Amino acid sequence: xxxxxxxxxxxxxxxxxxxxxxxxxxxxxxxxxxxxxxxxxxxxxxxxxxxxxxxxxxxxxxxxxxxxxxxxxxxxxxxxxxxxxxxxxxxxxxxxxxxxxxxxxxxxxxxxxxxxxxxxxxxxxxxxxxxxxxxxxxxxxxxxxxxxxxxxxxxxxxxxxxxxxxxxxxxxxxxxxxxxxxxxxxxxxxxxxxxxxxxxxxxxxxxxxxxxxxxxxxxxxxxxxxxxxxxxxxxxxxxxxxxxxxxxxxxxxxxxxxxxxxxxxxxxxxxxxxxxxxxxxxxxxxxxxxxxxxxxxxxxxxxxxxxxxxxxxxxxxxxxxxxxxxxxxxxxxxxxxxxxxxxxxxxxxxxxxxxxxxxxxxxxxxxxxxxxxxxxxxxxxxxxxxxxxxxxxxxxxxxxxxxxxxxxxxxxxxxxxxxxxxxxxxxxxxxxxxxxxxxxxxxxxxxxxxxxxxxxxxxxxxxxxxxxxxxxxxxxxxxxxxxxxxxxxxxxxxxxxxxxxxxxxxxxxxxxxxxxxxxxxxxxxxxxxxxxxxxxxxxxxxxxxxxxxxxxxxxxxxxxxxxxxxxxxxxx
Amino acid sequence: xxxxxxxxxxxxxxxxxxxxxxxxxxxxxxxxxxxxxxxxxxxxxxxxxxxxxxxxxxxxxxxxxxxxxxxxxxxxxxxxxxxxxxxxxxxxxxxxxxxxxxxxxxxxxxxxxxxxxxxxxxxxxxxxxxxxxxxxxxxxxxxxxxxxxxxxxxxxxxxxxxxxxxxxxxxxxxxxxxxxxxxxxxxxxxxxxxxxxxxxxxxxxxxxxxxxxxxxxxxxxxxxxxxxxxxxxxxxxxxxxxxxxxxxxxxxxxxxxxxxxxxxxxxxxxxxxxxxxxxxxxxxxxxxxxxxxxxxxxxxxxxxxxxxxxxxxxxxxxxxxxxxxxxxxxxxxx
Numbered sequence: 001x002x003x004x005x006x007x008x009x010x011x012x013x014x015x016x017x018x019x020x021x022x023x024x025x026x027x028x029x030x031x032x033x034x035x036x037x038x039x040x041x042x043x044x045x046x047x048x049x050x051x052x053x054x055x056x057x058x059x060x061x062x063x064x065x066x067x068x069x070x071x072x073x074x075x076x077x078x079x080x081x082x083x084x085x086x087x088x089x090x091x092x093x094x095x096x097x098x099x100x101x102x103x104x105x106x107x108x109x110x111x112x113x114x115x116x117x118x119x120x121x122x123x124x125x126x127x128x129x130x131x132x133x134x135x136x137x138x139x140x141x142x143x144x145x146x147x148x149x150x151x152x153x154x155x156x157x158x159x160x161x162x163x164x165x166x167x168x169x170x171x172x173x174x175x176x177x178x179x180x181x182x183x184x185x186x187x188x189x190x191x192x193x194x195x196x197x198x199x200x201x202x203x204x205x206x207x208x209x210x211x212x213x214x215x216x217x218x219x220x221x222x223x224x225x226x227x228x229x230x231x232x233x234x235x236x237x238x239x240x241x242x243x244x245x246x247x248x249x250x251x252x253x254x255x256x257x258x259x260x261x262x263x264x265x266x267x268x269x270x271x272x273x274x275x276x277x278x279x280x281x282x283x284x285x286x287x288x289x290x291x292x293x294x295x296x297x298x299x300x301x302x303x304x305x306x307x308x309x310x311x312x313x314x315x316x317x318x319x320x321x322x323x324x325x326x327x328x329x330x331x332x333x334x335x336x337x338x339x340x341x342x343x344x345x346x347x348x349x350x351x352x353x354x355x356x357x358x359x360x361x362x363x364x365x366x367x368x369x370x371x372x373x374x375x376x377x378x379x380x381x382x383x384x385x386x387x388x389x390x391x392x393x394x395x396x397x398x399x400x401x402x403x404x405x406x407x408x409x410x411x412x413x414x415x416x417x418x419x420x421x422x423x424x425x426x427x428x429x430x431x432x433x434x435x436x437x438x439x440x441x442x443x444x445x446x447x448x449x450x451x452x453x454x455x456x457x458x459x460x461x462x463x464x465x466x467x468x469x470x471x472x473x474x475x476x477x478x479x480x481x482x483x484x485x486x487x488x489x490x491x492x493x494x495x496x497x498x499x500x501x502x503x504x505x506x507x508x509x510x511x512x513x514x515x516x517x518x519x520x521x522x523x524x525x526x527x528x529x530x531x532x533x534x535x536x537x538x539x540x541x542x543x544x545x546x547x548x549x550x551x552x553x554x555x556x557x558x559x560x561x562x563x564x565x566x567x568x569x570x571x572x
Numbered sequence: 573x574x575x576x577x578x579x580x581x582x583x584x585x586x587x588x589x590x591x592x593x594x595x596x597x598x599x600x601x602x603x604x605x606x607x608x609x610x611x612x613x614x615x616x617x618x619x620x621x622x623x624x625x626x627x628x629x630x631x632x633x634x635x636x637x638x639x640x641x642x643x644x645x646x647x648x649x650x651x652x653x654x655x656x657x658x659x660x661x662x663x664x665x666x667x668x669x670x671x672x673x674x675x676x677x678x679x680x681x682x683x684x685x686x687x688x689x690x691x692x693x694x695x696x697x698x699x700x701x702x703x704x705x706x707x708x709x710x711x712x713x714x715x716x717x718x719x720x721x722x723x724x725x726x727x728x729x730x731x732x733x734x735x736x737x738x739x740x741x742x743x744x745x746x747x748x749x750x751x752x753x754x755x756x757x758x759x760x761x762x763x764x765x766x767x768x769x770x771x772x773x774x775x776x777x778x779x780x781x782x783x784x785x786x787x788x789x790x791x792x793x794x795x796x797x798x799x800x801x802x803x804x805x806x807x808x809x810x811x812x813x814x815x816x817x818x819x820x821x822x823x824x825x826x827x828x829x830x831x832x833x834x835x836x837x838x839x840x841x842x843x844x845x846x847x848x849x850x851x852x853x854x855x856x857x858x859x860x861x862x863x864x865x866x867x868x869x870x871x872x873x874x875x876x877x878x879x880x881x882x883x884x885x886x887x888x889x890x891x892x893x894x895x896x897x898x899x900x901x902x903x904x905x906x
Contacts, residue, residue: 087610088609088610088613091610091613091614091617092613094613094617095613095616095617098617098620098621098624099620111586112582112585112586112589115586115589115590115593116589118593118616118620119589119592119593119596121620122593122596122597122616122619122620123596125619125620125623126596143622143661143663147622147626148642148643148650148663149642150626151626151650151652151748151760152642152643152646152650152663152762153642154746154748154760155650155744155745155746155760155761155762156646156744156745156762157713157744157746160641160642160645200886200887203775204775204776207775248776248777248883249776249854249883249885251885251886281840281852281885283854285645285646285647286645287645314641314645315645316642316645316646318744320840320854321713321715
């Protein structure tokens with residue numbers, strides 16, 4: 001209803017204590033929009049809409065917010081209650097799914113029992129677990145601190161690092177460093193940070209550690225205006241002292257040796273060898289903090305202890321994921337759509353440029369050719385039917401998925417919406433617009449293999465169809481094109497029939513053209529559709545009777561060609 | 573009358589059980605007092621799920637004094653999302669970013685609180701293939717930007733629930749599989765807002781401003797020492813021209829994020845160096861109203877521009893590789 005949460009913008013004082021539905025709502029809506037529940041129960045939704053309409057005028061006219069709400073909720077209060085109950089039931093169901101004691105039950109448990117079992121379960125967890133319950137020092141929370149920390153570092157793929165600013169001594173590193181850099185915590189604590197940083201980044205890190213006021217190149221960015229603030233000589237100390245943020249990237253050594261690190265030390269020979277390290281990029285964010293030195297660095301020498309506090313950099317160093325340049329394979333790419341336009345006989349008159357990415361042909365390569373040349377055999381019947389349909393209907397006609405032959409010989413699955421355009425003055429269909437969408441399906445590979453086999457069949461068929469005087473390729477094209485022409489002719493005849501009742505309906509050979517021996521099975525029904533004349537029937541019979549199917553097919557195709565020529569002549 | 577009494581008794585018993593349940597939850601007393609029944613169930617669910625998730629994990633307790641700091645250092649909050657998008661757990665500092673408390677939000681579904689245009693992306697990241705630890709999908713690091721509702725006013729105070737704004741969060745994390753039951757497996761995310769706060773910029777960063785089409789409108793001097801271009805050379809040029817072609821999709825995603833969500837982290841990509849080769853960089857950008865030389869209040873009708881802070885991550889790689897015409901022109905034409 002409004003652009004607020006997907007929850008709808010409920011604003012119901014009746015549920016002041018309401019917890020779930022408090023999704024933020026738009027300010028200033030005078031109508032307490034009765035929210036449409038976002039899931040299930042169609043009837044509830046329906047009733048709500050009805051109620052809303054009834055109350056609508058009433059609500060709008062009211063000034064007082066409170067009054068409005070009271071009036072509007074007389075009716076839908078039932079719905080609100082029902083929704084609340086449903087929500088509670090869902091929660092109870094979820095709860096029973098999580099409690100082991102409730103699971104083996106065959107029938108659904110009632111609310112009270114589930115709650116009681118939940119209490120028992122929590123008591124059991126309390127008895128077994130530590131942390132959240134026994135830790136009285138920290139304030140109670142659903143997740144005890146150390147578990148939180150653990151999860152956090154796991155999520156962040158990082159480790160915590162505390163470094164002394166003056167000597168870059170690593171005072172503390174969390175356990176998780178072993179997962180990221182392959183060094184153990186012990187190996188790193190007390191070491192100098194610079195030993196583990198990529199040589200080229202040392203200068204960068206030095207800068208970040210520095211808290212001295214003497215850095216001339218300090219530049220700060222003011223977030224609100226985006227302007228670089230030049231650090232003056234009398235720069236505000238707050239930027240340098242405790243609390244100053246740091247954020248930088250650096251490369252740290254990643255030990256190649258996985259597993260036990262003790263091996264390195266036990267074999268002196270190995271450690272003497274020059275070890276080449278890999279580096280991984282880390283994003284370090286944190287801030288400067290001051291701590292009493294005694295707490296942090298017990299190993300510090302006497303001179304240090306004089307300075308009571310240490311300036312340290314505390315950061316969380318997160319591993320930067322390795323760069324991958326392939327787009328994720330399961331990204332939802334919008335299906336390629338392209339538009340084509342063809343004459344009523346199916347010959348392309350316009351092809352969108354985008355089509356090339358799908359069908360491989362350039363637009364100019366297909367213009368003038370019949371779309372039937374690209375349709376797969378199996379789809380011919382259904383598409384011809386749709387073709388007929390769209391010529392006679394003012395509505396959009398949707399095809400099922402069908403295969404379209406690409407330039408390379410393979411097939412691509414398409415699904416189209418056809419729409420015919422009628423000349424408003426002549427009332428005749430001028431052209432058909434087709435909006436085609438590429439359909440990707442799980443069986444694509446299979447389709448291709450089928451396509452492969454069907455093209456093979458096609459090849460064979462081509463050889464069989466030996467039309468004297470014509471190459472087989474052309475023969476095939478003529479056959480395909482003729483389907484479209486035939487359908488167009490039928491339409492033309494219909495027009496003529498409508499306009500002048502005296503003219504003949506369809507030529508007696510009408511149906512025969514489609515009765516190419518190759519698709520005799522699929523076209524048989526078409527035959528019935530068109531109303532087979534006895535003549536065509538005998539032709540079919542004779543072709544079947546003839547010795548060997550190949551001869552018959554030849555004859556059949558020859559007849560096709562003849563009829564096609566006949567039609568052409570008759571048209572002109 | 574009898575039935576009314578029975579109903580009342582039933583309700584009382586139910587309330588008692590709810591009370592017992594709430595007392596068993598590790599919550600502060602002040603929080604507990606304000607919980608209503610569905611909230612109690614939600615929190616109980618969260619608690620049980622987190623226990624199940626963490627069971628079998630061995631971790632050592634480390635020095636206490638650092639514990640409170642983790643979240644502060646990260647400048648964000650932790651979110652644990654179930655496969656259906658329920659926010660099973662949120663760290664308590666979530667109130668600082670969303671204005672709503674941990675107990676108010678925990679157990680609810682994230683799709684109720686995020687911008688509808690981002691739902692697709694969130695769903696994509698939530699797809700966890702149950703069970704297999706080795707599954708590529710599960711091991712991938714997740715990184716995306718989303719807009720979430722925030723009841724905070726500009727000044728940072730908790731505002732009315734009715735007037736919420738969208739806050740942009742950068743979410744990074746990974747999948748955590750539960751060994752016991754795969755339904756408990758979930759996504760661990762750290763969510764951080766992306767303001768370009770007062771960050772100390774080092775010698776290896778430079779700032780730049782761009783129009784909404786990513787053409788440079790300003791670039792700071794630092795770029796010369798890092799990439800070899802003088803700032804004047806860059807003005808009016810699109811950033812797409814200056815980067816490695818294979819990274820176009822990365823830049824594209826960054827650009828889209830900026831246009832839609834107003835903030836973005838680019839991930840690593842390569843910028844071409846004037847004299848040849850490239851460097852790996854990462855940019856953190858945000859859309860801001862056009863900069864005025866005076867500090868007067870920004871005009872709402874001002875043109876927007878993109879402010880970028882680019883961190884240079886590496887040295888110059890493959891210095892003799894020339895990928896664009898720029899790199900072929902000698903620095904000082906004869």
